Amino acid sequence: xxxxxxxxxxxxxxxxxPVPSTLEGITVFAPRPADLVVEEPTTYxxxxxxxxxxxxxxxxxxxxxxxxxTTLAQAQKVGVxxxxxxxxxxxxxxxxxxxxLDRRVLHCDSCGAELAIAEGxxxxxxxxCASNRVNLRQAPSENLRPRFVIPFKITPEIVRQRARxxxxxxxxxxxxxxxxxxxxxxxxxxxxxWTFDANIGSDWNAEVGYEREERYYDASxxxxxxxxxxxxxxxxxxxVTRVNNLLVAGTARLSHLILEKVYPFNLNDxxxxxxxxLAGWQALTYDITLPKAWEAGKAIMREKAKSAxxxxxxxxxxxxxxxxxxxxxxxxxxxxxxxxVAAYLFEGKTYQVMVNGQTGTVAGQKPVAWWKxxxxxxLLLAPGLLLGLVGLILTAAGVGIVLLGVAFILLxxxxxxxxxxxxxxxxxxxx
Amino acid sequence: MPTPDLPTTQIxxxxxxxxxxxxxxxxxxQCGQAFLVETIRLGQPCPNCACGKLESQPARxxxxxxxxxxxxxKTQADVRAVLENFVxxxxxxxxxxxxxxxxxxxxxxxxxxxxxxxxxxxIWQAEAGFDYQVKSSQESYSNSGWRSREVIETRxxxxxxxxxxxxxxxxxxxxxxxxxxxLVKLVGDYHLDKAAAYDKARVTHSVMxxxxxxxxxxxxxxxxxxxxxxxxxxxxxxxxxxxRNYSVKANYESLNWTQMLLPLVVSxxxxxxxxxxxxxxxxxSGMIGGVxxxxxxxxxxxxxILAGIAVVLLIMGLLLSVVGLIPxxxxxxxxxxxxxxxxxxxxxxPWQWNRRQQPEKIVSH
Numbered sequence: 001x002x003x004x005x006x007x008x009x010x011x012x013x014x015x016x017x018p019v020p021s022t023l024e025g026i027t028v029f030a031p032r033p034a035d036l037v038v039e040e041p042t043t044y045x046x047x048x049x050x051x052x053x054x055x056x057x058x059x060x061x062x063x064x065x066x067x068x069x070t071t072l073a074q075a076q077k078v079g080v081x082x083x084x085x086x087x088x089x090x091x092x093x094x095x096x097x098x099x100x101l102d103r104r105v106l107h108c109d110s111c112g113a114e115l116a117i118a119e120g121x122x123x124x125x126x127x128x129c130a131s132n133r134v135n136l137r138q139a140p141s142e143n144l145r146p147r148f149v150i151p152f153k154i155t156p157e158i159v160r161q162r163a164r165x166x167x168x169x170x171x172x173x174x175x176x177x178x179x180x181x182x183x184x185x186x187x188x189x190x191x192x193x194w195t196f197d198a199n200i201g202s203d204w205n206a207e208v209g210y211e212r213e214e215r216y217y218d219a220s221x222x223x224x225x226x227x228x229x230x231x232x233x234x235x236x237x238x239x240v241t242r243v244n245n246l247l248v249a250g251t252a253r254l255s256h257l258i259l260e261k262v263y264p265f266n267l268n269d270x271x272x273x274x275x276x277x278l279a280g281w282q283a284l285t286y287d288i289t290l291p292k293a294w295e296a297g298k299a300i301m302r303e304k305a306k307s308a309x310x311x312x313x314x315x316x317x318x319x320x321x322x323x324x325x326x327x328x329x330x331x332x333x334x335x336x337x338x339x340x341v342a343a344y345l346f347e348g349k350t351y352q353v354m355v356n357g358q359t360g361t362v363a364g365q366k367p368v369a370w371w372k373x374x375x376x377x378x379l380l381l382a383p384g385l386l387l388g389l390v391g392l393i394l395t396a397a398g399v400g401i402v403l404l405g406v407a408f409i410l411l412x413x414x415x416x417x418x419x420x421x422x423x424x425x426x427x428x429x430x431x
Numbered sequence: 432m433p434t435p436d437l438p439t440t441q442i443x444x445x446x447x448x449x450x451x452x453x454x455x456x457x458x459x460x461q462c463g464q465a466f467l468v469e470t471i472r473l474g475q476p477c478p479n480c481a482c483g484k485l486e487s488q489p490a491r492x493x494x495x496x497x498x499x500x501x502x503x504x505k506t507q508a509d510v511r512a513v514l515e516n517f518v519x520x521x522x523x524x525x526x527x528x529x530x531x532x533x534x535x536x537x538x539x540x541x542x543x544x545x546x547x548x549x550x551x552x553x554i555w556q557a558e559a560g561f562d563y564q565v566k567s568s569q570e571s572y573s574n575s576g577w578r579s580r581e582v583i584e585t586r587x588x589x590x591x592x593x594x595x596x597x598x599x600x601x602x603x604x605x606x607x608x609x610x611x612x613x614l615v616k617l618v619g620d621y622h623l624d625k626a627a628a629y630d631k632a633r634v635t636h637s638v639m640x641x642x643x644x645x646x647x648x649x650x651x652x653x654x655x656x657x658x659x660x661x662x663x664x665x666x667x668x669x670x671x672x673x674x675r676n677y678s679v680k681a682n683y684e685s686l687n688w689t690q691m692l693l694p695l696v697v698s699x700x701x702x703x704x705x706x707x708x709x710x711x712x713x714x715x716s717g718m719i720g721g722v723x724x725x726x727x728x729x730x731x732x733x734x735x736i737l738a739g740i741a742v743v744l745l746i747m748g749l750l751l752s753v754v755g756l757i758p759x760x761x762x763x764x765x766x767x768x769x770x771x772x773x774x775x776x777x778x779x780x781p782w783q784w785n786r787r788q789q790p791e792k793i794v795s796h
Contacts, residue, residue, distance in 0.1 A: 002595045006552045006682050026668035027594040089564045302570050325570040
């Protein structure tokens with residue numbers, strides 16, 4: 001504050017704090033940043049009985065399984081209106097560093113134990129006193145902490161039930177797969193995701209072909225006929241594509257193939273981040289950094305823009321297509337989304353299953369009883385082959401031509417169906 | 432905030448003592464402006480409006496000599512070139528509107544601006560704008576696949592700021608003449624950074640235009656100037672790149688008013704009716720401004736001559752037609768009609784031209 005009698009008694013607005021001034025004789029005050037307080041690791045213990053507490057899906061808050069004490073999670077529903085961030089050079093520079101890969105040691109306030117927590121884990125449960133802890137302190141910067149989360153909505157009981165139903169579906173899987181006890185071991189994990197938004201202004205340029213009926217004289221047949229010709233001409237156009245809330249997984253630890261099958265998440269359920277949602281649940285930081293995820297997001301977006309350009313062309317005849325895509329208003333969010341993950345052993349091989357913790361959609365790997373697949377393919381190919389054999393014999397006698405034709409059609413149908421079944425079986429085991 | 436104590440003007444006999452030159456106070460009854468002139472210039476046309484005569488009169492002066500003067504940067508040859516360019520292009524110009532006459536009547540004049548020094552003591556608030564850079568992309572697709580190009584864009588983030596200010600400002604320029612804006616519009620801005628300390632040698636043989644806006648009339652603009660200077664410093668203090676919605680509640684202390692003199696060359700010419708029109712030349716940049724009138728009288732004269740020729744041709748054409756030389760007579764009648772129509776041009780041209788000259792048009796050099 002400046003020492004001058006005419007300025008005596010002046011106070012800055014209540015939420016303002018002094019900031020450095022580059023000129024003597026001028027003071028500068030700025031609003032105090034809202035999230036200046038560094039979040040300390042939080043330990044969840046019941047204030048009533050001292051037992052460990054965790055986020056309870058049905059209660060919608062942190063609950064004690066021992067005495068029933070419950071507190072509602074302090075969060076605000078923001079949905080798709082959740083604040084977005086820009087791709088500032090500063091943020092991108094910080095994002096390049098990631099969260100670090102070292103194993104970290106977390107001190108348990110409850111029993112004093114030193115806990116070694118796994119790479120990328122944001123939460124831990126003390127093996128000595130069972131207290132749950134949430135820690136975000138090692139985020140590379142304030143705006144790279146998760147700020148929004150969709151809390152778990154599907155309970156583990158429902159997850160188990162849906163997983164069994166899912167395992168029981170399909171005829172080419174081993175019998176009794178649904179009864180496997182291994183599938184019971186689901187872990188609820190908050191996974192890191194990036195959401196991206198952008199406007200893409202695309203200018204396309206291509207040769208577009210328009211079909212035209214043309215009459216011509218066929219000299220060999222000596223009659224007029226009609227044929228279709230294509231007139232090519234250069235055309236150009238401009239298309240604006242808006243992509244909102246494109247989801248890109250922030251973790252490479254899980255199979256993206258399976259993860260994308262449990263999409264979509266309803267981002268209207270996004271709430272502001274509170275460590276309460278993570279209490280007693282696992283949570284993983286991102287290991288795919290913002291720049292890398294944005295590259296992946298951009299690749300998806302530009303293909304969308306390309307499709308929009310093709311859709312702008314009134315015919316299917318296109319050649320020498322080129323386009324430019326100008327990105328603007330790009331924005332991102334870092335969110336935590338709920339997924340149940342399980343891995344089970346079947347005949348010595350590990351299979352992964354995931355369940356969307358918000359919608360209950362199940363996806364994953366299922367073992368295949370290959371003998372069933374081969375048998376089905378054999379049955380599909382057999383009619384064509386057998387009929388073809390009979391047709392060949394009869395052709396020798398001079399009467400099997402029609403039969404050979406029918407056999408060929410059946411064989412083609414059998415081959416197509418066999419390929420479909422084979423691909424389905426391979427995809428079922430793929431991760 | 433209350434208006435601070437401002438210096439007053441008074442009838443002064445100490446011009447020579449303050450300005451260091453033997454000058455006399457003179458005024459123009461037509462435009463009401465006052466000047467300091469050498470005695471020899473009394474009775475000459477007013478260097479402001481060119482309509483009235485300079486007459487000896489008392490005037491109210493501040494008791495401070497000028498502090499700064501922007502020296503003349505244009506020589507006699509430069510002024511001649513400017514005037515030649517100005518005169519050129521006016522068809523049917525009045526006889527008085529020529530380079531030699533304008534050059535002969537050119538008078539060097541210094542017109543005033545106030546220089547205000549003050550302490551600004553108060554509280555301020557504003558929105559400070561900070562530049563930041565974002566990374567964007569431009570992608571292009573062709574047969575060879577996608578190509579990506581990074582684009583760095585600079586955007587602004589606006590944040591509220593408030594604070595106190597106790598700063599001193601020197602030489603804030605404020606108009607001291609009521610027609611300051613008109614003159615600036617005519618002859619353009621001055622590079623005030625070229626101003627030098629007042630020295631009587633720089634202003635000898637010139638006419639000094641005295642302020643007709645005394646400090647109490649000029650104070651609102653001085654306040655705006657001081658606040659603007661404070662705004663720029665608050666922007667700097669906040670380490671911002673932009674500022675908007677700036678407001679300050681300030682007291683202004685230690686006020687000191689002096690003058691800065693700006694160089695101007697003033698000449699004039701008379702139109703058909705004998706009315707004088709001033710022409711102004713920026714003594715620093717050479718930009719010229721003023722009304723360029725055409726002579727309606729000359730227009731009528733030319734129209735009359737052409738009309739006379741047309742009548743003669745018409746009569747000859749008719750006579751030749753009567754005597755049987757119809758082709759030649761017809762041709763002469765045709766030419767007579769053309770010349771008659773052409774006679775309209777000099778009649779109408781000055782009227783049209785003079786209409787376009789209102790209000791004053793600027794011709795820059």
